[in-house]
Amino acid sequence: MHEKIIGRRYLRELFGAIGIYGLLLTASITFGKDLPNGSARTLILAVPIIGVALAVWAIVRQMRRVDEFVRQVTLQNVAISAAITASLTFSYGFLELAGFPRVSMFVVWPLMGASWLLTCLVRKITNK
Missing domain, CATH: 1.10.287 (Helix Hairpins)
Structure with a gap:
């Protein structure tokens, strides 16, 4: 309750x-x-x-x-989504050097939110 x-x-x-x-x-x-x-x-x-x-x-x-368990799971999900977001944005920086269009910083938070949601869903489905 x-x-x-x-x-x-x-x-x-x-x-x-x-x-x-x-x-x-x-x-x-x-x-x-x-x-x-x-x-x-x-x-x-x-x-x-x-x-x-x-x-x-x-x-x-x-x-x-x-409680502590929920904090731990949340922290793990945020850490995984931050790593996903960092790797995608960092990688895209190299693509910009290759001529791809520049992307606004406004893309970062929706990307992180989407990766956070995906992380939560995958972990819930796989129970990990």
């Missing part, structure tokens, strides 16, 4: 942070895109970082709430 309660609390906090991020992102793009280059534009376009910080805060709180 305790796991369900903390799980629901985590989802509320995380999806709340993602919602705030989405609102701030929409507002920053709407209001910041037409401003001239300068510190005001930079600050407005950086406002969505608040939502990212709230998501990090939710994740840290969840890691503190769960």
Whole structure:
């Protein structure tokens, strides 16, 4: 029962942070895109970082709430997905030198999230 309660609390906090991020992102793009280059534009376009910080805060709180086994499994999944992401992005850097198109840094987090999800699914299916 305790796991369900903390799980629901985590989802509320995380999806709340993602919602705030989405609102701030929409507002920053709407209001910041037409401003001239300068510190005001930079600050407005950086406002969505608040939502990212709230998501990090939710994740840290969840890691503190769960037991040691869940922490260990989560850490292993994150480490594997970080290694996958690092190897893919590093390898693609060589492909860019060979003439492949440059890829934005905005690709890194979705790639890490996808590799994290894939890692969790593979480990759950294989029970490892």
